[in-house]
Amino acid sequence: MTTETFEFQVEARQLLQLMIHSVYSNKDVFLRELVSNASDALDKLRLAKLRDDALDADVSDLHIEIDTDAEARTLTVRDNGIGMSYDEVGQLIGTIAHSGTAEFAKELREAQDADSAEGLIGQFGVGFYSGFMVADEMTLVTRHAGESHGTRWSSRGEGTYSLETVDDAPQGTSVTLHLKPADDEDKLHDYTSAWTIRDIVKRYSDFITWPIRTVPRQGEDGTVPEAETLNSMKALWARSREEVSDDEYHELYKHISHDWREPLETIRLQAEGTFEYQALLFVPSHAPHDLYTQGYKRGVQLYVKRVFIMDDCEALLPSYLRFVKGVVDAADLSLNVSREILQQDRHIRMMQRRLTKKLLSTVKEMRENAPERYATFWREFGSVLKEGLLSDSDNRETLLAAASFASTHAEDGLTTLTAYVERMKDGQEDIYYLTGESRESIENSPHMEAFRAKGIEVLLLTDAVDEVWVDVVGEFEGKRLRSVAKGEVDLDGESEERADGEREKQGEEYAALLGWMKEQLGDDIKEVRLSARLTVSPSCLVSDTGDLTPALENMYRAMGQEVPKAQRILELNPGHPLVQGLNKAYQEREDRTGLAGTAELLHGLAVLAEGGRPTDPGRFVKLVAERLERAL
Missing domain, CATH: 1.20.120.790 (Heat shock protein 90, C-terminal domain)
Structure with a gap:
């Protein structure tokens, strides 16, 4: 068969080097990208077969294979999915040669900072090329389902790439990386090591729908072991509620939170429509020791089509819900080429609003229907939740309705603002409170004496954030929040006429x-x-x-x-x-x-x-x- 060689445009070598060395902060993600592409190809074939049953394609055992050869220093990712035609290879894999590279490189040079540069790179879907971070040469062999001929693409990532038609290509796509020579760094990232491959797949691709298998090699005794499936394929959030046990939920929580205790609450959310995503969130049963430290890692795990994207996605929840753990899996998101930085778009903001409202409504329901669990929640996380009263004006009313406060009149030690208002004395116009270091110090404060004598309820606020939010909120249901340690008080005027003079x-x-x-x-x-x-x-x-x-x-x-x-x-x-x-x-x-x-x-x-x-x-x-x- 005739082999055609194509030259990259003048700026292509510089552009490839930039992507290889600057876009990705972790070389391991090249395998995530290749596995993700293979998973997409399997999804497309399944859909194509459903639409056209006459399609000449084998869908009996759709899977992904990872084959390593330590002697030849090669790594191959293979799927039996939809595959690509000759023209599609030129258009998709050759994107970098046909995407206005000169104009792109000019914009890249004019970008003011690294974030701007990554935003530009994100306009080009070239995650495939991340393989050049670890390989001197890449070879792709593919055959589109239903076609008789395949296509081979190869390049050293320098000045050219070649295309040729082949007769013996199996259905699907095979990407072979000819790995760079081993060095000191390779001891920690040996991509021919079964342990390394297993670790990367477990970390990034564990929940992909299709099995990811190893290709076993013959041992010295002549036997060939069975292929090992590396991923669990158990995306609990994608299964029906009836199929998942509490033990499975708790196991996932412990895995992602590194907490040996069971969660206090498990929350599932599925959004359908123009933008689809699923969420599985957990409220811990105790606050971590570093919850209020600057270096505390907050956020939930983000997946896109079950492919792991990032571990602590801060954009999905506000900081006052930083204790929440879990997983959010979106059908699609605007990501840059490295999938490491989310672009700020309406989908992200929409998900944050929906997830926040769901969590706050769950807390409110817990307070109403599960008082013991709510008491635990408020003891552990009440002070951090009240931070939302300062930063989240949209949900302030919901937060106030979900919150509880120590009080001089509450039978169980805590009260809601609604219950306080219901107990207010005739003629009382304000909700009274006092802040301090502890409940004991507040109750012994001289500021409380007249209120205690006249039986007027006072909220006892002991968290540092209480000093601030009461002034920001100002009132509740038309009743002013008023400190008993500020300004003048005239309690007689609220209960009886003061003696003239x-x-x-x-x-x-x-x-x-x-x-x-x-x-x-x-x-x-x-x-x-x-x-x-x-x-x-x-x-x-x-x-x-x-x-x-x-x-x-x-x-x-x-x-x-x-x-x-x-x-x-x-x-x-x-x-x-x-x-x-x-x-x-x-x-x-x-x-x-x-x-x-x-x-x-x-x-x-x-x-x-x-x-x-x-x-x-x-x-x-x-x-x-x-x-x-x-x-x-």
Whole structure:
């Protein structure tokens, strides 16, 4: 048969070298690409036979073979699929010679960065050429189903490729790689090693529909072992729910998550229509130790037509669902030539929206129908889920409906915002909350005294994210979220008419003392005023409505952001003996020098009550010791 030789265009050699050395970050993916092409060919033949039963093609044992020869240093990937005609080989395998290479190379040179370059390369479907990363020469032999003659294509990936018609080609396609000479690196990537081939197939192509078999070679004793099937072909997400047991789900979860415990929840999703994909997601039963670290690998495994694409696909789920593990298998996606970087298109965004909504609805259903499992989920992942209240405005209402919070009135320790609103007292207009390091410290806070005395429910928020999301959300079902440690409170106004003139009378009685204390404490505070929230403690510190809390200030500083220190407001309890005694002494004495220490003590006690530290701890201890000495 006549062999025709074709020259690549002038820029082709440079272009091939770029793809071989720059596009793929892992040489192993060449086998994934060849196996994927073979799987597509088998799919096409099955469909063609269904459409035309008269097609002269054998479909009794559709499969993929991988044949290695260590002595000859060759690796062959063979399928008995649809195959290609002579013209199709020139059009498909010769794409690089017929795709406007000069124009493409010009665009490549003008690309501003590596991402732009990979985007351009992704316009050319040339994954086949990844074989030149490991081979000096590639040979392809193919025969289209129903045709009598085959085609051989070969190239060294340099300046030319050849085409010829052959008579003895079997149905399907065979790609032989003449591997480069072995070197030190080849010890770790010996593509003639059965173990290496088995590992790559297991990692990238385990769930492909068709069997991927080895070609056994005769041993020294003259026997030929049976062919080994390398892939499991068990894509659980593609099988009906009735066919898959819980044990099989749990085994897959443990495999992809490296977690020895069973998942808390298993979620299946199948989308049909113009864009099809399947998802199998798992909610773990416990949070990993590095969930909040910067290096935590998040995302689910991404497959396209059961071919593994990437391990941690962050684009498919928002960061606040980073604990979710699983698999998403799409019928088609816009990928670059290396299948390693997803192009941002509407399909990706559509999948993220759908998967997010499914997960959040599952959490909500768990809370309503499986309270024990939900309690475990919220204990492990509640704080990270609340991050979504800051970043995901589209699902904020769903997140609020799925969330739970510790409360002074919840029987089981947790409540929903809906349940809180249902329990609100007549005339109560706000949802009250208090943030702190622990439930115990919040419940012992002086800010809680009046609310406890009047039986008003307060949410007890102890996660770091709580300092932020309450301000971002602002309200729920028309009820304002309000901190009991910010601004002024008037609880009497919500339950009964306050006695006329009582506050005004107290204000006049303490006005001089409050002004004097402000002068004594100076820049440490913004204002000194009487409190309506204290019933037991002598004093407390509060923030203005729009100010940052001390905890939030510390968070920003820990992240390297400089924020001005907000001045706090010192509130005094006019019913406490210490405050009453100080006011009486102030009114009776002309020399008030000795009272300054008491003013400092009231401020220091307020700082300690909220878990803070006095500006000068040594002086504070000295003042306390002096007062104790006088009392003895």
